[in-house]
Amino acid sequence: MPELPEVEVIRRDLERDVGGKKIKKVEVPGMRSIRRHPNKKHFIGLLEGRRIKFLDRRGKFLLFHLDDGVILVTHLGMSGQLLRAKQSREKLAKHTHVILTFTQGGQLRFRDPRTFGEMFIIEKGGLAACRELAELGVDPLETPVSWDDFGRMMLVRKTKLKALLMDQKFLAGLGNIYSDEILFAAGLAHDRKSDSLSTQEVRRLYRSLVETIQDAVKYRGSTLEDNGYVDPNGDPGEFQHHHAVYNREGEPCPRCRKPIIRRKLGNRSSFCCEACQV
DNA sequence: CGCGTCGCCTGTGGGC
DNA sequence: TGCCCACAGGCGACGC
Numbered sequence: 291m292p293e294l295p296e297v298e299v300i301r302r303d304l305e306r307d308v309g310g311k312k313i314k315k316v317e318v319p320g321m322r323s324i325r326r327h328p329n330k331k332h333f334i335g336l337l338e339g340r341r342i343k344f345l346d347r348r349g350k351f352l353l354f355h356l357d358d359g360v361i362l363v364t365h366l367g368m369s370g371q372l373l374r375a376k377q378s379r380e381k382l383a384k385h386t387h388v389i390l391t392f393t394q395g396g397q398l399r400f401r402d403p404r405t406f407g408e409m410f411i412i413e414k415g416g417l418a419a420c421r422e423l424a425e426l427g428v429d430p431l432e433t434p435v436s437w438d439d440f441g442r443m444m445l446v447r448k449t450k451l452k453a454l455l456m457d458q459k460f461l462a463g464l465g466n467i468y469s470d471e472i473l474f475a476a477g478l479a480h481d482r483k484s485d486s487l488s489t490q491e492v493r494r495l496y497r498s499l500v501e502t503i504q505d506a507v508k509y510r511g512s513t514l515e516d517n518g519y520v521d522p523n524g525d526p527g528e529f530q531h532h533h534a535v536y537n538r539e540g541e542p543c544p545r546c547r548k549p550i551i552r553r554k555l556g557n558r559s560s561f562c563c564e565a566c567q568v
Numbered sequence: 569c570g571c572g573t574c575g576c577c578t579g580t581g582g583g584c
Numbered sequence: 585t586g587c588c589c590a591c592a593g594g595c596g597a598c599g600c
Binding site for chain 2: 322367368369385402403404405406447448449450453515516556557
C-alpha cells in the first residue's frame with residue numbers, strides 16, 4: 291500500500307530516470323484510471339509532446355511537472371505501480387492502464403489491479419483550484435514543523451490518535467502501516483485523544499513520526515506478501531523487515547516480548563502491543 | 569463536530 | 585477440482 295515513504299522512493303527514482311524526457315506517445319486502454327477526464331483524447335492531448343521537468347510529491351500524490359505549467363498527478367491508491375520499461379517491446383503486465391512512451395525510447399507504465407488509483411492532469415494555473423491537493427495537511431518530509439507547533443495542531447482536534455495520523459487533511463501521507471508503526475514507536479495507544487497528550491508524549495510522537503518516515507524511505511518502503519508495492523524497477527522495499535508491529539500478530543513485541551495484538555478498527559486491521567502502548 | 573459504516577475494485581487463499 | 589467468501593485498504597459519501 292503505497293504511503294508517503296513508497297511514493298517518495300518512486301519520486302526520487304523517477305526524477306533521476308525520466309526527468310527531462312519528452313513524452314512522444316500516450317496509450318490508455320481503459321477509462322477507469324483517468325476517470326476525471328471526459329475522454330481519452332482529452333488526457334492524451336494534454337501529455338503528448340510535453341517534457342517532464344521535475345517531480346514533486348504532496349502526501350501520497352506524485353506530481354509530474356511538465357512544460358507549459360501542465361501537471362500530471364498520480365495517486366497509487368491501494369495497488370498502483372509506476373513501472374519503467376527500458377524498451378517498448380517488454381511484455382505488458384496485466385492491469386496496465388496508462389503507457390507513456392518517450393522520444394528517447396522506453397516507457398513509463400501505470401499498473402493498478404484494484405483500480406483505486408488514478409491519473410489526472412492539472413492545466414496551467416489550475417494547481418490552487420485542485421481541492422484534494424489544496425486541502426492536504428502538512429507533509430512531514432517536505433515541510434518539517436517544530437514539535438511544539440505539532441502539539442498545538444493536535445490540540446485543535448480532539449480525536450483519536452490513529453484516525454488523526456491517517457487524516458490527510460491533518461498530516462499528508464500516512465496510511466495504515468505507518469500510523470501503526472509510529473504509534474508503537476511512540477508508545478501510544480490508537481484511541482488516545484489528541485488533546486490528552488503530555489508535553490513529553492507529544493515530543494515522543496513527533497520524533498517517532500519523523501524517524502519512522504525517514505527510516506522507511508532509507509529502506510525503500512514496505513512490500514507485503516502481495517507485492518502490492520514495488521519500485522519503478524519492479525524491486526520490493528525492505529522496510530517490512532523492520533516493522534515492529536504491522537502484520538506481526540502473535541509475534542513477540544520487540545520491546546516487552548508480549549504477543550502483538552491485531553484488531554479491527556473501522557474495517558481495517560490494526561496492530562499494536564497493548565502492554566507498551568498506553 | 570467526531571465517528572462508524574459502506575461501496576468501489578480484483579487477486580489471493582482458506583474451507584468445504 | 586471448483587465454488588464461495590473473507591480479506592487486503594485509500595478515500596469519499598452518508599447517517600447519527
